[in-house]
Amino acid sequence: MASAEEIARAADRKDIRDRWLLSAPALIIILVAATGPLLIVLVYSFLTSAAYGGVEWKFSPEAWVSVFLERDIFDDTLSLADANITIFWRSIKLALMTTVVTLALGFPTAYFMATRSEKTRDLWLFLITIPFWTNLLIRTFAVLQIIRNEGIINTLLMKAGIISAPIQILFTDTAILIGMAYVYLPLMVLPIYASMEKLDFRLVEAGYDLYASRWQVLRRIILPLVKPGVIAGSILVFIPAIGAYVTPSILGGGKNMMISNFIELQFGQAHNWPLGSALAITVMVIVMIALLVYVRNTGAASGERRG
Amino acid sequence: MPEKPDRNAIEVRGVRKVFGTGENAVAALATVSVSIRENEFFTLLGPSGCGKTTLLRLIAGFDYPSAGEILLYGDDIAPQPPFRRPVNTVFQSYALFPHMTVAENIGFGLEMLNKPKAEVKARVAEMLRLVRMEQLANRRTSQISGGQQQRVALARALAPQPKVLLLDEPLSALDYKLRKDMQIELKRLQGETGITFIFVTHDQEEALTMSDRIAVMSAGRILQVGAPRDIYDRPADRFVADFIGESNFLKGDVTGTDGGRATVKLSSGTEIRASLPEGFSPSGSVTVVVRPEHAQLAAADGGAALQGTVENVVYLGTDTHFHLRLDDGVPFIVRRQNARGGADSFAAGSRAGVVIGGDAAQVLRD
Numbered sequence: 001m002a003s004a005e006e007i008a009r010a011a012d013r014k015d016i017r018d019r020w021l022l023s024a025p026a027l028i029i030i031l032v033a034a035t036g037p038l039l040i041v042l043v044y045s046f047l048t049s050a051a052y053g054g055v056e057w058k059f060s061p062e063a064w065v066s067v068f069l070e071r072d073i074f075d076d077t078l079s080l081a082d083a084n085i086t087i088f089w090r091s092i093k094l095a096l097m098t099t100v101v102t103l104a105l106g107f108p109t110a111y112f113m114a115t116r117s118e119k120t121r122d123l124w125l126f127l128i129t130i131p132f133w134t135n136l137l138i139r140t141f142a143v144l145q146i147i148r149n150e151g152i153i154n155t156l157l158m159k160a161g162i163i164s165a166p167i168q169i170l171f172t173d174t175a176i177l178i179g180m181a182y183v184y185l186p187l188m189v190l191p192i193y194a195s196m197e198k199l200d201f202r203l204v205e206a207g208y209d210l211y212a213s214r215w216q217v218l219r220r221i222i223l224p225l226v227k228p229g230v231i232a233g234s235i236l237v238f239i240p241a242i243g244a245y246v247t248p249s250i251l252g253g254g255k256n257m258m259i260s261n262f263i264e265l266q267f268g269q270a271h272n273w274p275l276g277s278a279l280a281i282t283v284m285v286i287v288m289i290a291l292l293v294y295v296r297n298t299g300a301a302s303g304e305r306r307g
Numbered sequence: 308m309p310e311k312p313d314r315n316a317i318e319v320r321g322v323r324k325v326f327g328t329g330e331n332a333v334a335a336l337a338t339v340s341v342s343i344r345e346n347e348f349f350t351l352l353g354p355s356g357c358g359k360t361t362l363l364r365l366i367a368g369f370d371y372p373s374a375g376e377i378l379l380y381g382d383d384i385a386p387q388p389p390f391r392r393p394v395n396t397v398f399q400s401y402a403l404f405p406h407m408t409v410a411e412n413i414g415f416g417l418e419m420l421n422k423p424k425a426e427v428k429a430r431v432a433e434m435l436r437l438v439r440m441e442q443l444a445n446r447r448t449s450q451i452s453g454g455q456q457q458r459v460a461l462a463r464a465l466a467p468q469p470k471v472l473l474l475d476e477p478l479s480a481l482d483y484k485l486r487k488d489m490q491i492e493l494k495r496l497q498g499e500t501g502i503t504f505i506f507v508t509h510d511q512e513e514a515l516t517m518s519d520r521i522a523v524m525s526a527g528r529i530l531q532v533g534a535p536r537d538i539y540d541r542p543a544d545r546f547v548a549d550f551i552g553e554s555n556f557l558k559g560d561v562t563g564t565d566g567g568r569a570t571v572k573l574s575s576g577t578e579i580r581a582s583l584p585e586g587f588s589p590s591g592s593v594t595v596v597v598r599p600e601h602a603q604l605a606a607a608d609g610g611a612a613l614q615g616t617v618e619n620v621v622y623l624g625t626d627t628h629f630h631l632r633l634d635d636g637v638p639f640i641v642r643r644q645n646a647r648g649g650a651d652s653f654a655a656g657s658r659a660g661v662v663i664g665g666d667a668a669q670v671l672r673d
Contacts, residue, residue, distance in 0.1 A: 205369050206402040208389040210416035211467065220415075224406045 045277035053271045063274030067282055084262070084279075091259040092286070094173060095242035098180040099188075102237050103230065105181070106188035110229070111222075113189075114196035125193070128186050136183065140250045143179045144170065147251075171253030179247040184240065188233040195229030196222075231298055239287055259283050315378070316471055316503040317343040317366060322375030322385075324361050335361040337527040338375070343471075343505060344520075348497050350506045352514040353524035354550070359507045362524075363473050366505065367396045379470060390419070395464035396473040399480070401456045403448040409459050410435070410444040416467035434462040437496065454485045461493075465500060474506045478513065490517055511551045515539065523547045539598075543584045544672045548596045555597045555639045561589050561670075569670055571595055575635050577612045581668035594671045599642035601667035604629060604652075604659050611660025615639060617653045629653055631661065 045063050047055040065071070070081040113124040131139060146152050147169040154166035169175050199222065207217040223230070245260035252258065257265070259279065266276030324336035336358045343349045351359035364370045366377055368389030377385040384392050395416065403412050413434050417427045435441045438458040443451055448459060457477060464472055474493075478486045494517055497504050508514055514521050515535040522532045523546075531543040542548035545556070559571040564583065571593060572578050581595050605611040619630035622645075629641045639661060653659050 200400075200402070202398060202400055202402040203404060205389070206396070206398060206404070207415075208369070209367060209394075209396045210463070211390045211419040212415075213390055213419075216419060221404060 041277045041280055045274050045281060047274050049272045049274050051271065053267070053273065055273050060274065063272070063278040066275055067278050087257050087259060087262050088282075088286075090173065090256065091242050091283075094176055094180065094248075094258065095238050095244075097177055098184060098241040099234050099238045101177065101181040102185050102188035103234065106185055106192055106233060107230070109185075109189050110192035110196050110226075113193050114199065115201070121197075128189055128193075131183075131186060136246050137250075139183060140179055140247050143175075143182055144250060147175055147178060170251065171255060173252075173256055175251040176244075176248045176256060176258070179251040180241050180244055183244075183247060184237045187236040187240070191232035191236060192226060192229040195226040195232075199225055227298065231294070235291065235294070238290065242287060243283060314345040314380075315342045316345045316347070316380060317505070318378040318381075319343075319362070319366070320376045320378065322362070322365060322372045322377060324358075324365060324370065325373045334527055336365070336372075339527075339529050340375075341522055341529055341532060343503060345503055346501055348494070348504045348506065348517060348519045350508060350514040350518035350521045351524055352508055352511060352521050352551075354509055357524040358527040359509075359524050360475060361527075363396075363475055363505065363507050366471070367394060367473050368392050393467075393470045394473060395467060395469040396475065397460050397464045397477045399476045401460040401477075401480075403456055403459055403463070405448055408445050408447060409440060409451065412448060412459055413462045413466050415463065420467060430466055434466045437465070437499070438462045438492075453480060454489070457481060457489060458492075461496065465496070465502070468500075469502060471503045471505060474504060476507055476509070478508070479510075486513075493517060515551070523550065525550070541582060541584065541669050542596060542671065545594060545596075548669075548671060553599050553640060553642075555599065555602070556671075557595045557597065557637065557639075557668075558592065559595055560592050564588050569593075571668070571670065573613070574637075575613055575633065579612055579663050579668055580665060581670045582666065583670050584672045587670070587672050589670065589672075595668045596671055597639075597663055597668050599628065599640040600626075600644075601664065602639075602641050603662045603664070604641050604643065605662045607658035607660050609660050612663045613639065613661040615659060615661065617655055617657050617659050620653065620655050629659070631659060633661075 044055050046059055046061065048058045048060040048062070050056050065078070066081065066084075068081055068084060069078045070084075071078055109128075113121060113128070116124060144151075148154070149166040149168065149170065151170075153169070154163075157163045158166065169178070203221055203225070204217055207221045212220060242258075243260050244258060245264065248256065248258040249261050249264075252261070254261070263276050263279045263283075266272045266279065270276075319339060319341045321338055321340055322336060323334065323338045326333050326335055339358070339362060351362060353359045361370065365372050365385070368384070368387060368391075372385050375385070376383045379392070379394065384394075404415065407415070410431050414427045414431045417430055422430075431444075432441075435444055438461055440455060440458050440462065443455060448456060451459070457480075460477070477493075478489050481489060490513060493504070493506075506514075506517065515538075518535055520532060520534055521538050523530045523538060525546050531538060531547050533541075538547065539552055542551065542554075548554045548556075557573055559573040559579075561569050562572050562578065563570045567583050567585075569581055569583050569589070570578055571581050573595075579595070583589070607614060613633050615631040615633035617629055618632050619628075621628040621630065624645070626642050626644045629643065631639045631641065633639050641661060
């Protein structure tokens, strides 16, 4: 006769098997749809480019060499590829700035929303999600209409006599920053709001009661408690921002490329699929490193308090 | 009990608080005035929604009065934000900071006052000792029990040495045994620190045991202020008499008054003597209150003030409650302390008389 222990163990085994079976569809999709293409990209990056797009099945490290370096066409010496590095730097810089700007705008917004009455809170939440209903392309063109030389901003400023000639915003890094901050703002607001909503505002009262000024209450009580939301929001904004394609291609005007535009160029006009693949993987690595550093730093900071 | 000095720590003058506007306006506090003496354990007692917490929040500064002033040692603090008032609060929910340790919680107020690090450290250690929590200084507040959280909340509020400590039903989340211990603990802390305590509760027993003086509140008004014994023995009106302890109410007509006492002719025809509330000289019909333990049972028809039938005898260990129906139909309860081996002299269904002693009855102001 089976002992109780054996029966329990058999039940455990069945449990584990059922769990695998239930998650199998999701695992297959992740494997095929996410890992598969990534592997193809990785393989392509080590192949030789064909003359009119596509790849030749011949190993070559050339693509990886030319991610950060360029080969002189006369004597084959290698030097740093300034153009590529500029594009990488611009992408990282703009993604970071977008994160900072959306945080600066999103935090007060989330605080405002979380401090409304329950009924009005839902309304504000609804309003925040409205931009998601509109196509990204159309929203980006809307921003373009506002900031172009004949747009609302310049027209108003000129009519008011503050400036005499239009300010060139369009086709600059500033234009890309404005566009991205606008597009990604909800992604910052929502996670911060989610943790702010859970915040016990009696703790805020306790802070005031214990002689903390408004600024001290924000820094010492509210911020530490909504930090998970701030981290989630920053990650949610930073990752798509560094890989943004539509916004920089419309508002940057092709001159101020970000990585995605540069990668697209390799697969299109430049007919250099291996380089495109190598660049794509480089971006992925940069994002992963940035995330690791960020998570480790913020994790360490909260661990210190616990000690 | 040590003599309490007569200086007022807090003076609430004509304070009114209205929430909402227009048709939705609700007066949580209807023009209240009260003085709280220095070094006093003062309790605001009343049922939920009576405005006691509102009054406490106005003193703390979390809300601002719609009218009136709140003086702290003579200075009007009503317009000041809470972080400028030398007043600290122990919250009902404790509101301990979950991202800080016990010691960090206690030191927070001093840190915000920019006290030197060494002083903060010394004071935190002193507070931990005062509430007997030395071993748990570096624990997270989520890792300690409810009673311990209560002590931390107290230590945190006492650490900056406030002029007045406000306590908003701080014991309501504790179980019975712990609550009893904390009542004694709170009295000890008040004695040791010499800080004026303003304590909010809906628990009459808590109020009677701990307070120097009690203010009984109902529907946004203060009905009576006095020492526990005053409130219990001489309730000013029907609400106070009903809310605190058990009461028997008798109807009657005043036939004469002299020196703070009245002769009342009860509806049964008997005349009794009853104390009058201060500055109140009624005529005509009044209500008289008699506490169940202030009346005695006597043999029926033996010249007792009231006559009736025993309907129910409830044995409670320390004492016995006799539920009577008086001859004019009014219910009346007499409580008698039990002696060991004593027999129930009045069984249910038997006739009995009720003796109301010379100082047992009190006329109500209503």
